[in-house]
Amino acid sequence: MRAFSGRSLGELTVGSLHRGELTPDDVRIHPDTLRHQASVAAAHGNPQLADNLLRAAELTAFAEDEILALYEALCPHRSTAAQLSGLATSLESRAAPRCAALVREAAAVYARRGLLKP
Template identity: 50%
Template sequence: MTTANTDLTAADYPLSVNRPDLLHTPTGKTLDDLTMDAVVAGDITAEDLRISPDTLKLQGQLAAAAGRRQLADNFTRASEMTAIPDAEVLDMYNSLRPNASSAAQLEELASRLENTYSATTCAALVREAAQVYAARNLLAEEA
């Protein structure tokens, strides 16, 4: 259920009030489905309480409509990261610390993000970090 191509304006914020029809859990439940009765009945799982990639994309559209490009980019990266296993996200975090990775290691990470997870915006950020680290002498030595 993709809502990423929905045209939103800043007037649609907050989505939960102004456009709840666009919001769904990763399992497809609507906000109206998330009730205490559903929890007690066992109809709500932990997966139902996670944010969906589509919701993050919509939040990015709202940020862009409000002229907040960097925040929009953060939401885009976050939507991509929902497909990446938690352990991989932690490895990414550690790899992006200054002096933790070589240029080749960061390029390998960027390629993995693109090719394994289709996380092109995240990959671009890793490549940008590699360039900045190179300019500031913050890359690890090649192994």
């Protein structure tokens, strides 16, 4: 099993920590692991949890402030239709089609329910 950085889980030791060898990416989950966990969830009667883990796999490639910005953009009255559309396009271009679909779906409902930024 490998961390996001590619480092093997077996190298996560107090010794390597003490030598200052570990970085935050060494304790981050790898997208392949999330995809594997998604298949486990699907096999245990929860396809929605599986979908969530697949979206999460896409988000592993995003920096923390990007994720916080994405969250903020989806909060009510934060984004115009155009902004959400642009966000979805950008997500598609960064290999995050599931997150992009979530944003497009939100944009359609937000427009109908008055949740867009005027």
